[in-house]
Amino acid sequence: MSTAQNPEEFYKKLKEQLYDTTIWPAEYLYKFIVPSDKQKIETIESLFDNLGAVINTTESKNGKYTSVSINVPMKSPEAVIQKYKDVADKVEGVISL
Numbered sequence: 001m002s003t004a005q006n007p008e009e010f011y012k013k014l015k016e017q018l019y020d021t022t023i024w025p026a027e028y029l030y031k032f033i034v035p036s037d038k039q040k041i042e043t044i045e046s047l048f049d050n051l052g053a054v055i056n057t058t059e060s061k062n063g064k065y066t067s068v069s070i071n072v073p074m075k076s077p078e079a080v081i082q083k084y085k086d087v088a089d090k091v092e093g094v095i096s097l
Helices: 007-021 038-046 077-090
Strands: 026-035 054-059 065-074
Touching: 007 077, 026 038, 026 077, 038 065, 065 077
Parallel strands: none
Antiparallel strands: 026 065, 054 065
């Protein structure tokens, strides 16, 4: 997710796309790239505790970054966007895809 533009405009557009393309509630796949720091990965994972999330992590070839994929049932586009915001607020250097 590129938030080079105004983040609120980005989230508004994402919300519209999610409503247009998905019947809610639905499974949603989050993908994050973070520096390979155990604390940062654990913070992301903790934000999805008790939601029935399936979490997979893959370290980059050189070990500098870790990809975190999270497949989780979500109730609405608003809930999806709130999780993106929560991760961005709590994990420095995270890239959301």
